[in-house]
Amino acid sequence: MPKASVTFEKLGITILVPAGTRLIEISEKIGAGITYGCREGECGTCTVRIVSGMENMSERSVLEDKVLQENMAGRDHRLACQAQVLGGNIVVRG
Template sequence: MPKAKVTFEDVGVTVIVPAGTRLIEVSEKVGAGITYGCREGECCTCLTRVVSGGEHLAAPSVLEDQVLKDNMAPRNHRLACQAQVLGGEIVVKPA
């Protein structure tokens, strides 16, 4: 199974996770500062800046894309509850 290396800049922690893992799941395990509300991709509470490696995340779903637009999220931001890692190296930071 492919693995990904995810770094949380806010806490300086890097972990290796299986592909398909959502960023919010990893954040919870390492104690990073990504907060969340609904976990359904609707509230935008878990907005997270992708510092690097965005190409190693699954493309946003139609719902996530709409929520990001509705909330005028800056470029390179994703919803941690929706963003799934595919592999490679990813660096994120709470928005």
């Protein structure tokens, strides 16, 4: 199974995870402290910035895109409860 290397910039922690893992799951595993409310992609609480590696992330769903736009988030932001890592290297600031 393909793996992805995810670095949480503020903690300076990098972890290797299976492709398809959601950022919120990784955060919980290492204690990165990404705050969330609904885990359904509707509240926008878990918005994080992808510093690098956006090309290694799943595409935004219609719902995720809508919530991020409503919260005036830039194209480099994702909802941690929705965004899946696909491989490669990803750096997150959350």
